[in-house]
Amino acid sequence: MKDDLGLKIGLEVHCQLTVLKTKLFCSCPSNYRGEDPNTNICEVCTGMPGTLPVLNEKAVEAAVKIALALDCKISESMNFFRKNYFYPDLPKNFQITQYDKAGGSPIAKEGLVETIAGIIRIRRIQLEEDPGKLSYEGTIVSSPISLVDYNRAGVALVEIVTEPDLKSPKHAREFLQKLRSILEHIGVCDGSLEGAMRCDANVSLFGGKRVEVKNISSFKEVERALNFEITRQKTMANVAKAEGMETRHWDDVRRVTVTLRVKEAEEDYRYFPEPDLVPITISKEYVADIRKRMPELPDGRKARFVKQYVISEEIAGVLVGEKLLADIFEESLRTRMASNLLGSWLAIDILGYLNRSEKTLADMKFKPKDLAELARKVEKKELTENTAKSVVIKAIEQGKSTFEFAKEGAAITDEKSIMDAVKEVFEANPKAVEDAKSDPKAINFLMGQLMKATKGRADHELARKTIEQAITAGS
Amino acid sequence: MKGISREDVRHLAWLAKIELSAQEEETLSKQMADILNYFKILDKIDTKSIEPAYHVREVKNVFRPDEPRKANPDEILKLAPAKKGRYVKAPKIV
Amino acid sequence: MKMQSAWEIAEGVRKGSISAVEIVEEFFERIEKHDKEIRAFITVSKDSAIQQAKEIEKKRREKKLGRLAGVPIAVKDNICTRGIETTCASKILKGYIPPYDATAVRMLKEEGAVIIGKTNLDEFGMGSSTEFSAFFATKNPRNLNHVPGGSSGGSAAAVAKGLSAVALGTDTGGSIRCPSAFCGVVGVKPTYGLVSRYGLIAYANTLEQIGPIANNVIDAALLLSCIAGHDPHDSTSIGENKDYTKFNSSAKKLKIGVPRQYFGEGTQKAVSDAVWRAIKKLEGEGAEVEEIDLKSVGYALASYYIIAMSEASSNLARYDGLRYGFQDSSGARDWSTLFSKDRKAGFGFEVKKRIMLGTFALSAGYFDAYYLKAQKVRNLIIQDFQRAFKKFDVLMGPTMPTTAFKLGEKTVDPLAMYMSDCDTVPANLAGIPAASIPCGSSNGLPIGLQIMATPFEEGKMLNVAKTLEDILGVYAE
């Protein structure tokens, strides 16, 4: 994306506090996934007349952890506000959230997150309740009705609002991945759960009006939605249509944004202090205690990986980009062997395969220590790296919890067998053998032929050494 | 505040999601103006250095333990006028 | 037949000299006979009441009876009763059966009280005459041409006419004290936070409390003792469980402040005369009386209405017809239209007006001048009361500036109706306890005297009320 577009992207990320057992203001179980519609509901989270909210103690702790992880200033006292607007997924037709004006104070503000492409400033983070979930018959546009499930209503969310510091759709995705890894490291939000991290994006171009895109449910979608929206706004600008302030909905089926509502003016949410909840003080001691118990964060872990396991910054960076990946890596490496090999398998080969095949780390059914054992075998030359990798990929592909080797699959490491194979290859390729005497590139060709003949099982180093010696001996 | 125009009344009714008849709009614009005018009595008091009393008692830090309790979802769902299966049915969104 | 007080009924039921079932049936006979003209009840819950009474009889054999054993109680219809329709006197909640009991209701049931029905009110508590019920107006039992006051008009009328031994009301800006004064009964608005609001269908959260309406001070104190206390479901509840029924009737050394602002222009002479007569009697018993100024009280009404309407506009947003209550059936094609139609048909005009005004007061550009300003003025009022209570045990004045007005007299002029709350709203803004007790009458219409105390001094306040009651005699039919 070129800078002269005057592109400004800011994100509002809603993260469910999946670590909590109950919703933010009532005792309903917060894990609604896999439940029938409208089963995890009570009189409070469905907004029955006369009910009152009471704050979940653990929600504050989780939010403080996030605030610390994002380097925010934590408020000494926070309070809740009502954000008033009507919508069918909102049981009370107001959302209990936090606010930074009119005497309001969210749990924290002014933080930052470092990404490769630069620092993202965090404007504020706030605790609020999730609305219910709407579904449609077909798409949001074509459906003649909407169906409301209040199981999600009242689930605790932390909304993280960034400054418009994101440079491109790709950068937005990078930031979100980093954020997810941070949240997973502090153990408050499991980003692998569908809908646990959702984001709204604000985009403006050429200094035009801000357009808000809602309903972005995954990080891949963020990049797609933003790219679509930027192209759309560029086209609009080219035909000289003025952009009004607008809220659009990302239709992830058709992969387009559609108008949800055009704002005549700044939306009037009529914020005022929630009268049914009392202020919460967050003492220095309380924060200090949580800070003491804060687990290692991705950046710290990356530095440690580089130092402790002697792996490259790049590989370490990829590994800590996903907590589970880093965990598997460390779990595999209790004995600190084969760290480079394992690091690059996980960060490049396995992750690459997973991304290509739309699988996740959860599809890896084997034990990390078995994976480490495999790497160790390669290091001990009992197995070629190629064989090991293909065995691993096959195991993921088939969902197997153990590695299976073809009968003839073991690495060929004894000198005699290699020598026999080299002889066969030399007999079949006399021209190349001749060329190799003056052109080292021909050795590569012979290596290739040898690996082909041994189905890749020949130990690389030994085979090359044997070929080189045979050529030298023959000239 | 000069008064409350029919336009103002219509905008507020839109915000509050209340459909009004022409008669109601008319009566409201008159009555609301009278009442808002009465409220202006507060302008006589200097409150520059006064904090708002959002909460009348100084209660702070009230929490609930994070312990789940299953409620009575069927009794609640039964109250919805329109349903489809276990979903609450609403008209279209866009 | 002599009216029995609630504490006498409970004592009799506990001892076995009164049958809970018989007493409940007696009250239903009275309801059948008189409620056709008074119209205090929206719902009468005879079957469940008889059932409850039978269970109390059973429990008596096990000697596990509570402080309100067998006492018939009427509950204002904005307090949730599980399994009994609760409407707020609004079309939008017609047919609504709460899936839970309000905490106060649960506590009453645990003490053995028998819920005989749900009483009429101004829709969602928005009114001072019970004429703004969506269903029908309640009449003043002392004179059927007059209003019973509001918004707990049904509860006060039921108690005054002996259709219920005691009743629960709610008081946002005087809604317990106003009808208590107009009907000649005792009404108590507790300190904000003493009684749980869980299950009280919100009109204005920072102002309202559930409280007792009774025929005498002991009954009111007994009822209050049973519903007071901390509730984990209400973050703003901080009350302790106390027994308010221990009295020591004496006015010696009692310091009474009488704010001049409570005897303003609109106060009827008969009212101020009756109130002063009562205060003088206490002085005769050894109380020290002093007239004082509570300047900020003159701004209370505006501050009160801005806050109440603002909170109401948000509280009442949930009535959209989706999860419960009235839904328009004309087939609105989008959700916004459906909500607007539900609310058009579901709310009465007064409710719409207050929602509109509250929406205005909270909206961008007006928030500071209205809602914020009103909350600041409220702080001044709180401070004024705090200063006064440094010097006085209680403050006294009229509950209402006038006796009950005629039906229809003030329905056309909203401001005139609002003005009649001028003496009751200051206590709600300050969150202090206030009671109304009968202190005389004019042309057969009762006059109420208001006693206010510092937060959580209900004991002191009720002690004064009891002393006055002993001097003046119980005003009963």
Ligand SMILES: [Mg+2]
């Ligand atoms: Mg949000």
Ligand SMILES: [Zn+2]
């Ligand atoms: Zn719930």
